[in-house]
Amino acid sequence: MTEKIRWGILGSGRIAKALAEGLSVLPDAELVAVGSRSQESADAFGDLFDAPNRHPSYEALANDPEVDVVYVATPHNLHQENTLLCLNAGKAVLCEKPFAVNAKQVREMVRVARERDLFLMEGMWARFPPGMVKVRELIAEGALGELRSLQADFGFKPKEKDPEGRLFNPALAGGSLLDIGIYPVSLSSMLFGKPEEIVTTWHRGETGVDEQAAYLFKHPGGALSVMHSSLQAQTAQEVVIAGTESRLRIERPCWRPQAVVLTRNDESTERFPLPFEGNGFNYEAAEVMRLMRSGKKESDIMSLDESIAIMETMDAIRAQWGLRYPME
Ligand SMILES: NC(=O)c1ccc[n+]([C@@H]2O[C@H](COP(=O)([O-])OP(=O)(O)OC[C@H]3O[C@@H](n4cnc5c(N)ncnc54)[C@H](OP(=O)(O)O)[C@@H]3O)[C@@H](O)[C@H]2O)c1
Structure with missing residues (x-):
């Protein structure tokens, strides 16, 4: 591997731009390529971020010999297909959340990465700041x-x-759970593992996807996760984790954490302001590069087995609602 890790970005939308910006503050990262469905978008993205290799197809990006790792930044319904394309071309992959549409797809992605001994991680960026x-x-x-x-x-x-857009379109696996509900669900998994009981309800919008939903998990030993997601209202975006000795609040906006406050049972508090450099996407990219340099094929912080378990939980939630996407 060359001194800098050479990134390729698959897709040229909003989050592709966010990762490109994140990479720009990492001295050991180099954005060398972008792949888009059109040459025009690839060129525009390449101009914006100084990426020399501009490919008019995802296949061409996956086969670019100058790329070490590909960031998959397409709508959810394409994550499995695009990840497999890159893995089968021998590339390491960081794929945006949700890792795919369902656990069956994720299991296949993980199987191929392990079989080919290639790095793979779900881009749950909120785990890394x-x-x-x-x-x-x-x-x-x-x-x-x-x-x-x-x-x-x-x-x-x-x-x-x-x-028609990816948030509301069932053909693009739209809805609040897969897009943003996944953040609380993933955090619950980080803290407690897989739930043993799920109680959930949803509001189905006119396109057929969940525009709001609530999730109540019971974990082994009786711990609870109480969560909701919405594409209809700007919610507080706060996290409170309560233990027997104290509670911890991640100040809003909690998914870009910049301060946490510990309040003990006697109500004494301690506030920890924390750095948040770049646009935040640099932290997950730095983790990918640290692991790739050490020869690791997956992250302990966002492991592949946990990504499968999270997808199984989201499958179970959608099964209770009876929400299936057209591609399933
Ligand atoms: N981590 C985060 O905070 C965060 C935030 C937002 C989104 N995301 C995730 O990132 C993924 C992309 O979201 P985004 O907001 O960047 O979406 P977006 O702005 O719509 O961009 C998606 C890109 O995917 C490509 N694409 C391929 N087929 C497409 C299709 N049928 N419709 C639309 N685009 C298509 C397009 O790139 P080309 O035209 O260049 O091929 C498009 O620009 C989603 O899975 C989402 O969950 C993560």
Whole structure:
């Protein structure tokens, strides 16, 4: 591997641009290529971020010999197909969340990565900023006592409601759960593992996908996760994790954590402001590069087995609602 790790970005939309920006603050990363469905978009993206190789197809990007790792930044319904394309071309892959549409797709992605001994990780970027590292540290050192509950939400109101766009279109696996509900669900998994009981309800919008939903998980030992997601309202975006000794609040916007506040049972508090450099996407990219340099094929912080388990939980939620996407 060359000194800098050479990135290719598959897709040229909003989040592709966010990762390109994130890479620009990492001295050991180099954005060398972009692949798009059109030469025009590839060129525009290449101009914007100074990426020399502009490919008019995802296949051409996957086969670019100058690329070490590909970031998959297409709508959910394409994650499996695009990830397999890159893995089969011998590339390491960081694929946006949700890792795919369902657990069956994710299991296949993981199978191929392991069989070919290639790096693969779900781009759950909220796990990697220093704020979330601090959450894990405080829990590990026992500052909260035994964990008993999580309260978490993620809701926003899109500027326009485009039935064809990826948020509302069933053909693109739209809906709040897969797009943003996954953040609380993934955090619950990080804290408690897979739930043993799921109680959920949803509001089905006119395109047929979940525009709002609520999720209540019971975990082994009785701990609870109380969560909701919305594409109809700007929610607080706050997290509170409560243990037997104290509670921990991740200040809003919690999914870009910049401060956590520990409140003990005697109501004494300690606030930990934490750095948040770049646009935040640099942290997950730095983790990918650290692992690739050490020869690791997956992350302990966002492991492939956990990504499968999270997808199984989301499958179970959708099964309760009776929401199936056309490609399933
Ligand atoms: N981590 C985060 O905070 C975060 C935030 C937002 C989104 N995401 C994830 O990133 C993924 C992409 O989201 P986004 O907001 O970047 O979407 P977007 O702006 O619509 O971009 C998606 C890109 O995918 C490509 N694409 C291929 N087939 C497409 C199709 N049928 N319809 C639309 N685009 C298609 C297009 O690139 P070309 O035209 O160049 O091929 C498009 O620009 C989603 O899975 C989402 O969950 C993550």
